[in-house]
Amino acid sequence: MSLNCTVPKPEYDSTAPVVEVPPEMSQPNDRAVLPYPVQANSQSVLQLSIYPITLKFEEVVYKVNLNNKDFCQAGTSITQEKTILNGITGVVSPGEILAMLGPSGSGKTTLLTALGGRLNGKLSGKITYNGHPFSGMVKRRTGFVAQDDVLYPHLTVIETLVFTALLRLPRTLTRDEKVQHVERVIGELGLTRCRNSMIGGPLVRGISGGEKKRVSIGQEMLINPSLLLLDEPTSGLDSTTAQRILTIIKRLALGGRTVVTTIHQPSSRLYHMFDKVVLLSEGCPIYYGLATAAMEYFSSIGFSTSITVNPADLLLDLANGISPVSKHATEQGESMEQERKMVREALVSAYEKNISAALKAELCNLEVKTYNYTKDASAKVKVRSEQWCTGWCYQFKVLFQRGLRERRYESFNRLRIFQVISVATLGGLLWWHTPTSHLADRTALLFFFSVFWGFYPLYNAVFTFPQERRMLLKERASGMYHLSSYFLARTFGDLPLELALPTAFVFIIYWMGGLKADPVTFILSLLVVLYNVLVSQSLGLAIGAILMDIKQATTLASVTTLVFLIAGGYYIQQIPPFIVWLKYLSYSYYCYKLLLGVQFDENDYYECSKGVFCRVRDFPAVKSMGLNNLWMDVAIMALMLVGYRLVAYLALHRVQLS
Numbered sequence: 001m002s003l004n005c006t007v008p009k010p011e012y013d014s015t016a017p018v019v020e021v022p023p024e025m026s027q028p029n030d031r032a033v034l035p036y037p038v039q040a041n042s043q044s045v046l047q048l049s050i051y052p053i054t055l056k057f058e059e060v061v062y063k064v065n066l067n068n069k070d071f072c073q074a075g076t077s078i079t080q081e082k083t084i085l086n087g088i089t090g091v092v093s094p095g096e097i098l099a100m101l102g103p104s105g106s107g108k109t110t111l112l113t114a115l116g117g118r119l120n121g122k123l124s125g126k127i128t129y130n131g132h133p134f135s136g137m138v139k140r141r142t143g144f145v146a147q148d149d150v151l152y153p154h155l156t157v158i159e160t161l162v163f164t165a166l167l168r169l170p171r172t173l174t175r176d177e178k179v180q181h182v183e184r185v186i187g188e189l190g191l192t193r194c195r196n197s198m199i200g201g202p203l204v205r206g207i208s209g210g211e212k213k214r215v216s217i218g219q220e221m222l223i224n225p226s227l228l229l230l231d232e233p234t235s236g237l238d239s240t241t242a243q244r245i246l247t248i249i250k251r252l253a254l255g256g257r258t259v260v261t262t263i264h265q266p267s268s269r270l271y272h273m274f275d276k277v278v279l280l281s282e283g284c285p286i287y288y289g290l291a292t293a294a295m296e297y298f299s300s301i302g303f304s305t306s307i308t309v310n311p312a313d314l315l316l317d318l319a320n321g322i323s324p325v326s327k328h329a330t331e332q333g334e335s336m337e338q339e340r341k342m343v344r345e346a347l348v349s350a351y352e353k354n355i356s357a358a359l360k361a362e363l364c365n366l367e368v369k370t371y372n373y374t375k376d377a378s379a380k381v382k383v384r385s386e387q388w389c390t391g392w393c394y395q396f397k398v399l400f401q402r403g404l405r406e407r408r409y410e411s412f413n414r415l416r417i418f419q420v421i422s423v424a425t426l427g428g429l430l431w432w433h434t435p436t437s438h439l440a441d442r443t444a445l446l447f448f449f450s451v452f453w454g455f456y457p458l459y460n461a462v463f464t465f466p467q468e469r470r471m472l473l474k475e476r477a478s479g480m481y482h483l484s485s486y487f488l489a490r491t492f493g494d495l496p497l498e499l500a501l502p503t504a505f506v507f508i509i510y511w512m513g514g515l516k517a518d519p520v521t522f523i524l525s526l527l528v529v530l531y532n533v534l535v536s537q538s539l540g541l542a543i544g545a546i547l548m549d550i551k552q553a554t555t556l557a558s559v560t561t562l563v564f565l566i567a568g569g570y571y572i573q574q575i576p577p578f579i580v581w582l583k584y585l586s587y588s589y590y591c592y593k594l595l596l597g598v599q600f601d602e603n604d605y606y607e608c609s610k611g612v613f614c615r616v617r618d619f620p621a622v623k624s625m626g627l628n629n630l631w632m633d634v635a636i637m638a639l640m641l642v643g644y645r646l647v648a649y650l651a652l653h654r655v656q657l658s
Contacts, residue, residue, distance in 0.1 A: 052258070053141065054091065054129070055127075055128075056091045056127070057111075057114075057127045058360075058363060059089055059124075059126065060085050060088045060124075060126075060127065061124045061125055062084045062110055062114060062119065062121065062122065062124075063082065063083050063084065063122045064084060064121060065080070066082055083283055084110050085107045086283045087125075088285050089285070089356070090288050090359070091362070092258050094258050096258065097250065097259045097260075097273065097275050098276045098277070098278060099262075099266070100112065100261070100262045101316065102279060102316070102319050104264070106282060107280050108231075109232075111280070112229055112231055112260060112262050115260060116229045116477075117138065117142070118144070129227070136479070139478075140479060141227060142227045144220065145213075145228070145229070147232040147235055150216075150471050151199045151212060152406045153201030154198060154406050154410070155199055156195070156199070157191055157195050158182065159402075160215060160219070161186065161218055161219065162178070163401075164222055165182050166178055167481055168222055168389055168480055169222060169223065169389060170389050170390070171389065171394065185221050186218070189217065189218050189221070190244075191211060191215065194207045194211050199215065209237055210241035210244065213237065214248070217233070217249075225257065228252060228259045230259070230262070232263060232264060233249065234246065234263060234266070234270065239267055243269055246273055265316060267310065268310040268311065270312075271310065271311050271312045275291060276289065276290060277290075277291045277294055281319040281321070286319065286347040287355070288359060294315060298318065300354075303318060304324065305324035305325075318343070320340065321339070321342075322340065322343070388479065388481070388482070392482055392484070395480075396488060396489050399485060400492060403489055403493035403494075408497070411497035423452070424508040424509045427445075428508055431509070431513035431514070433512075437606055437607040439621075439622075443570070443596065443621045446599060449591075450568065450591035451565060451568065453502050453505070453533050454536045455564075456536075457498060457533045457537040457540065458560075458561060459540065459554070459557060460537075461537045462543050462554060462557050463544065464541055465652065466548050466550045469548055469655065472655070483649075483653060487652065499530050502533050505529075506522075506529050528591060528594045528598060529595075532591040534641055538644035538645045541644065542644040542647040542651065545647075545655070564589075568586055568589050569625050587640055590637050591637070593633055594630055594633055596625055597627050597630040600616045600622065606619070
């Protein structure tokens with residue numbers, strides 16, 4: 001439930017901002033997204049927020065179903081629920097850093113996700129931004145830095161930030177102006193030394209963990225956020241690097257931004273950089289207030305310590321139910337659990353008695369400063385804020401370029417090239433100049449074409465969306481682009497990369513295998529193979545998008561390829577009538593039939609025995625497939641191509657909404 005108090009609701013407002021917004025910055029115009037003149041190189045990007053936001057959250061409660069299973073009790077079906085957040089209240093003003101402390105599983109990340117408007121499910125309470133609910137305008141002015149750095153490993157630091165700027169900064173700025181902005185952010189975050197270094201990943205050597213964290217912060221700083229949310233920004237970093245990161249965050253807050261961060265166990269140096277602290281224990285608040293007043297508060301309710309201790313250590317012990325005077329803090333057992341439960345209950349009771357009522361009164365009496373906007377101007381800004389920063393075609397162009405930059409290493413790495421070339425060479429040697437009389441070997445070579453380039457692209461494609469899921473969710477949550485522009489850019493970006501290797505493969509094995517030495521026949525055979533690559537890739541994308549799990553996707557792909565292999569028309573030529581429909585689902589069947597139709601004609605002959613010539617169409621392997629209705633097969637594969645990709649696109653819609 002929200003608090004029972006009334007707060008004025010102007011169209012646009014701000015509460016006690018640290019910095020005063022100049023009048024020219026308050027006017028609704030197309031270039032009011034950035035807080036500084038683009039040409040003013042001397043202006044720091046960390047100093048001024050154009051639109052200070054006061055964040056209030058009141059009685060926030062979040063519940064989840066346990067395993068989504070219904071249990072029957074006394075003939076009645078009930079659903080078990082677990083409360084993750086239980087009545088959390090607080091306020092953060094511009095210029096302040098609010099730190100959320102608590103042990104693992106206490107609800108810190110869940111609360112941060114809720115404040116960022118990214119949490120679905122049974123969320124109740126009231127979260128407002130300058131007195132208004134979450135909206136497209138707030139979304140555009142919110143920076144969210146996740147705990148894990150979700151970055152493309154093969155892009156450099158400068159490429160990562162430039163592509164982000166191109167997508168997130170408004171269309172009214174030129175490309176050069178956006179690049180200038182990126183250069184300023186790089187300088188402010190101390191990334192100049194590694195600006196041309198690759199980000200790196202598990203299999204790619206790149207920049208350090210602290211530099212990756214600064215790149216992640218830099219991506220959000222590009223839009224000059226008024227509200228900055230960070231999830232464990234110092235996780236996995238040494239104390240010096242952690243302090244450097246938090247110093248940058250402190251400078252951002254001093255520029256008039258509202259900063260909320262979760263942090264697990266900060267050092268005393270980091271703790272004293274926070275303005276306010278929320279301490280959570282199993283989803284319940286046990287302290288909210290100034291960071292400097294926390295020790296005094298807990299001493300006043302009987303939880304004092306006689307030794308000098310890091311305040312964060314004491315707070316985390318209390319959140320775990322460990323009293324400073326406990327002599328069995330590290331022990332386990334039923335009695336210790338009971339003692340910890342009693343400590344938690346005492347802390348929750350003290351919070352309700354000493355903090356909760358005063359905090360609610362403070363929120364009710366909080367003054368709201370109103371800027372004088374005309375109704376028409378406010379409506380204009382509101383409509384524009386709901387729109388995308390860039391147009392669809394521009395998003396497609398940038399995503400296409402980024403995809404080519406990122407995947408050029410993956411598609412043309414030495415292992416893949418060696419794999420394809422070696423298979424083509426070995427196959428060419430095995431089928432070396434197969435004579436026309438060996439029709440069985442020739443048809444086997446054509447079937448090998450359809451099988452290899454029906455399964456190889458599929459297995460590569462099933463990894464695409466499961467591997468990019470976190471990146472897609474992150475960028476879509478930030479409103480960077482339409483899903484359709486991403487999907488089509490991914491589709492078209494794969495064409496030059498994915499079709500180069502099969503082209504080289506066909507060039508090698510076709511002439512070594514001694515197939516029909518006619519340029520038209522060769523070109524048609526190549527086109528059929530490339531067509532088959534696109535269809536199989538489409539199925540792989542669909543499987544990956546539906547399951548979004550690499551293990552499950554590869555398992556389903558294995559079963560599918562095995563069925564398509566058996567029903568492809570080569571191994572079994574007379575399939576029983578009750579299951580004959582299975583071969584019509586196999587794109588390998590249509591590719592094999594098209595290759596036969598391109599390679600052979602109705603009136604072709606071959607030497608079936610010494611001095612005896614037979615019609616090719618009467619050869620059992622060819623007769624079972626047929627050489628007619630080739631355009632029908634082309635149309636069916638076109639339906640598969642479009643259908644599989646449409647399924648993949650709809651599946652991605654489900655993922656990004658979940």
